[in-house]
Amino acid sequence: MNAIEIKGLVKKYDDKFQLGKLDLTIPKGVIVGLIGENGAGKTTLLKAILNIIHIDSGTIKINGEDNKKEEKKENIGVVLDNMFFPEILTAKDIELAMRGMFKKWDTQVYYNYLKEFELPLDKPIKALSKGMRKKLEIITALSHHPDILILDEATSGLDPVVRNEILDIFLNFIQDENHTIILSTHITSDLEHVADKIVFIDQGKIVLDQDRDELIDHYGILKCDPSQMEQVKKEDYLCYKKNKYDVEFLVADRDKTRKKYPNSVVDKVTLEELMLLMIKGVK
Amino acid sequence: MKGLIVKDLLLIKENWKQLLIFVLIFIVIGLEGNQILTFVPVFLSLMVLLSTFSYDDYNKWNSYAVTLPNGRKNIVRAKYIASICLSAFAILFTYLLITISGMMNHHLNLEETAVTLLGCWSAVVLLQSFMYPLIFKVGLEKGRIFLFVFFIGVSALLGLVFQNIKISLPVEVISFLNHYLVIILPFVMIILLYISYKISEKIVQKKEF
Numbered sequence: 001m002n003a004i005e006i007k008g009l010v011k012k013y014d015d016k017f018q019l020g021k022l023d024l025t026i027p028k029g030v031i032v033g034l035i036g037e038n039g040a041g042k043t044t045l046l047k048a049i050l051n052i053i054h055i056d057s058g059t060i061k062i063n064g065e066d067n068k069k070e071e072k073k074e075n076i077g078v079v080l081d082n083m084f085f086p087e088i089l090t091a092k093d094i095e096l097a098m099r100g101m102f103k104k105w106d107t108q109v110y111y112n113y114l115k116e117f118e119l120p121l122d123k124p125i126k127a128l129s130k131g132m133r134k135k136l137e138i139i140t141a142l143s144h145h146p147d148i149l150i151l152d153e154a155t156s157g158l159d160p161v162v163r164n165e166i167l168d169i170f171l172n173f174i175q176d177e178n179h180t181i182i183l184s185t186h187i188t189s190d191l192e193h194v195a196d197k198i199v200f201i202d203q204g205k206i207v208l209d210q211d212r213d214e215l216i217d218h219y220g221i222l223k224c225d226p227s228q229m230e231q232v233k234k235e236d237y238l239c240y241k242k243n244k245y246d247v248e249f250l251v252a253d254r255d256k257t258r259k260k261y262p263n264s265v266v267d268k269v270t271l272e273e274l275m276l277l278m279i280k281g282v283k
Numbered sequence: 284m285k286g287l288i289v290k291d292l293l294l295i296k297e298n299w300k301q302l303l304i305f306v307l308i309f310i311v312i313g314l315e316g317n318q319i320l321t322f323v324p325v326f327l328s329l330m331v332l333l334s335t336f337s338y339d340d341y342n343k344w345n346s347y348a349v350t351l352p353n354g355r356k357n358i359v360r361a362k363y364i365a366s367i368c369l370s371a372f373a374i375l376f377t378y379l380l381i382t383i384s385g386m387m388n389h390h391l392n393l394e395e396t397a398v399t400l401l402g403c404w405s406a407v408v409l410l411q412s413f414m415y416p417l418i419f420k421v422g423l424e425k426g427r428i429f430l431f432v433f434f435i436g437v438s439a440l441l442g443l444v445f446q447n448i449k450i451s452l453p454v455e456v457i458s459f460l461n462h463y464l465v466i467i468l469p470f471v472m473i474i475l476l477y478i479s480y481k482i483s484e485k486i487v488q489k490k491e492f
Binding site for chain 2: 047050051052053054070071072073074076078080082083084085086087088089093096097098099100101102103150
């Protein structure tokens with residue numbers, strides 16, 4: 001059974017923005033990185049999965065069940081961007097409230113995490129730093145033993161040390177092969193370390209749905225002089241972008257490209273470069 | 284749902300110092316036999332609960348709350364149950380205080396107190412019944428403005444109607460109301476609150492956060 005199955009999803013916002021039509025399958029046991037520009041539709045997709053917004057058409061299944069079955073949310077841990085408990089409450093208050101919200105809430109696990117990440121019990125959320133607050137949100141999402149974690153920009157705005165700590169939590173969580181994480185971010189370097197699968201959304205559409213290893217091991221950037229760009233055949237690249245001094249082509253098979261264009265430089269592609277090329281590039 | 288009520292009570296607890304001062308002032312004035320303040324705790328219970336809506340709006344709590352198990356249903360249920368509990372507590376507290384004060388001042392009229400409290404409770408329920416669906420629909424800030432405009436509008440309309448049309452109720456109706464209003468009113472209010480709850484539930488079910 002897949003963790004999440006989305007078929008024919010469409011969500012319209014006036015005439016300005018439309019998410020979909022899109023299909024997406026997320027198997028169990030993986031970390032999926034959702035990337036895209038601000039306003040591309042990442043949050044809308046996550047909100048649709050969580051039934052925070054109502055979709056216009058299509059189906060969304062979580063662990064094989066319709067996502068509208070509210071009681072099934074017992075198995076999902078959620079971290080949303082800037083949406084959490086009122087900030088005058090403390091970590092202790094959150095524990096008291098969450099105890100009454102999840103059947104599987106585990107006070108011991110919560111307190112262990114608080115201790116591990118040195119989070120204060122009695123300080124109101126508003127007195128915590130951004131990193132501490134994010135950690136508290138993640139800990140709260142983990143303490144009812146969910147099997148799916150849905151995280152919207154959970155690492156944005158955090159320093160590298162805190163981000164690393166948080167990524168370690170995710171890697172630890174995913175040790176159980178029934179666990180799944182969907183993580184939206186525009187800090188693509190984080191995903192290069194942890195994600196198994198990359199889903200790239202642009203203007204409400206999924207433009208790339210690929211295993212990370214496939215991207216890192218096979219995709220590449222062919223760089224050449226603008227005067228040579230005519231020599232690169234259309235069937236050999238996915239898109240290209242003209243820069244001031246060179247032209248960059250995104251290619252799906254690095255080795256094949258190297259053989260075909262031995263005089264050009266073909267490098268590995270980072271997710272950031274891939275994102276830039278796909279958004280700004282010409283197909 | 285229990286967790287959501289606990290969250291609201293914890294929010295209220297955060298303002299316990301202000302509340303305590305208020306309650307102490309109320310006790311002192313109440314024990315002196317001044318019954319003007321009979322309505323204060325019941326209305327205070329409403330204000331206190333409205334403040335939790337304000338915190339919820341500010342921190343976009345409801346977006347998070349709908350991701351919890353049975354979130355949509357429980358958001359509404361928790362607010363209504365918390366309101367009922369708080370106003371019941373406020374009424375009991377006032378009743379107790381007035382009884383003690385009456386015994387101290389040798390002026391005890393429990394029936395009159397009960398009727399006054401019923402009136403206060405009804406007014407609060409009336410406000411809650413209109414306010415909560417509005418707050419769930421448009422948020423606390425806009426909801427307050429809508430409600431203000433609504434009540435001013437209704438008052439003005441009724442004023443105009445009664446000024447221009449002379450309505451005289453038959454004696455039987457007045458006599459019936461005199462005898463049975465105290466019995467009918469709680470039922471009317473409970474039905475009103477239930478209808479309001481159902482409307483709020485529908486609004487939240489359809490709402491996007």
